[in-house]
Amino acid sequence: MLIQHEYFKSRSSFYNLDPIGIGTANVESLTSFIMRLCKVHHIRIRALFTYIYKQRLVSKPISFQSDYFNRGKMLYNQEITAALGKLTKRFDIAFLSLYLFPEYIYGRDVKKYRVWCPSCFEEDESSLALVYDRLLWNLEFVKICNVHKCLLETRCPGCSRKNPVLSVKLSIDFCHHCGYKLSNVVPKSIECLSIHERNAQEIIINQLCLLLSLNYKGRHFISFYKEEQCFGKLNREDISDIKKVFGMETMGYITKYFLENGIHNRTTHKNPGIKDMHYFWTRIFMFQILNKDLYDKLHNSALFIEL
Numbered sequence: 001m002l003i004q005h006e007y008f009k010s011r012s013s014f015y016n017l018d019p020i021g022i023g024t025a026n027v028e029s030l031t032s033f034i035m036r037l038c039k040v041h042h043i044r045i046r047a048l049f050t051y052i053y054k055q056r057l058v059s060k061p062i063s064f065q066s067d068y069f070n071r072g073k074m075l076y077n078q079e080i081t082a083a084l085g086k087l088t089k090r091f092d093i094a095f096l097s098l099y100l101f102p103e104y105i106y107g108r109d110v111k112k113y114r115v116w117c118p119s120c121f122e123e124d125e126s127s128l129a130l131v132y133d134r135l136l137w138n139l140e141f142v143k144i145c146n147v148h149k150c151l152l153e154t155r156c157p158g159c160s161r162k163n164p165v166l167s168v169k170l171s172i173d174f175c176h177h178c179g180y181k182l183s184n185v186v187p188k189s190i191e192c193l194s195i196h197e198r199n200a201q202e203i204i205i206n207q208l209c210l211l212l213s214l215n216y217k218g219r220h221f222i223s224f225y226k227e228e229q230c231f232g233k234l235n236r237e238d239i240s241d242i243k244k245v246f247g248m249e250t251m252g253y254i255t256k257y258f259l260e261n262g263i264h265n266r267t268t269h270k271n272p273g274i275k276d277m278h279y280f281w282t283r284i285f286m287f288q289i290l291n292k293d294l295y296d297k298l299h300n301s302a303l304f305i306e307l
């Protein structure tokens with residue numbers, strides 16, 4: 001620890017490390033960025049967290065075990081994001097979590113354990129030599145890789161244990177427990193899922209990808225939300241983006257799916273795909289209710305009708 005502290009003292013700041021995929025659906029997660037930052041500095045994550053706390057950049061010691069690093073809008077996440085922004089002098093670290101709106105956002109809930117696509121890791125390694133964890137994989141409801149059409153892995157192929165979101169192994173593609181290479185497994189095709197599950201994944205992931213790709217515009221939307229007079233200043237593209245965030249088309253699509261498949265008891269339906277679609281629908285609905293003023297403006301506005 002002494003050596004680590006001496007190391008920190010000798011540096012004025014951290015590398016201005018580029019986050020991967022900002023403004024796209026393939027954006028990396030905050031935990032991925034933390035692990036890569038520590039890796040390039042050859043320091044342990046625990047040492048980084050101790051340093052951040054001792055510099056009073058966060059209000060309480062950072063728990064290594066927290067499940068909530070990647071969950072936007074948590075005080076915890078916001079403090080760490082701000083601290084990393086100061087240390088790296090980057091303004092875009094906030095985009096490594098979903099924080100589009102001031103109120104509840106339907107993609108904010110994150111998994112408690114790491115999941116990954118072995119093919120994505122392999123491709124990262126061969127093309128970029130930079131393996132990273134996607135924020136999309138961390139979001140609740142996401143069970144497949146939409147690029148490789150395979151299931152996301154949840155357990156280490158070597159020891160069968162689940163991996164924490166932050167690992168002491170700074171290489172993202174190695175098991176936290178046994179050091180086994182996490183990409184060293186044959187991907188499981190989505191064909192092993194039921195048709196409803198596959199359709200649910202497609203619908204949900206499309207909407208979440210939309211959210212992630214609009215995430216970087218979040219600040220703009222927030223200022224719009226807070227200042228009523230800004231509404232008139234929004235251009236057609238802004239309005240169209242906000243409509244997408246509200247998921248109007250996706251909700252309509254899910255409702256139609258249930259009708260066409262004669263599904264009436266969607267709350268008690270046994271198929272996990274139907275359950276996921278239903279819960280996702282209700283999350284978007286809650287988001288619309290909680291942001292009702294904005295939603296009403298969109299519906300009543302001439303701008304809305306024009307689109």
Ligand SMILES: [Zn+2]
Nearest residue numbers: 117120145148
């Ligand atoms: Zn993949």
Ligand SMILES: [Zn+2]
Nearest residue numbers: 156159175178
């Ligand atoms: Zn393992």
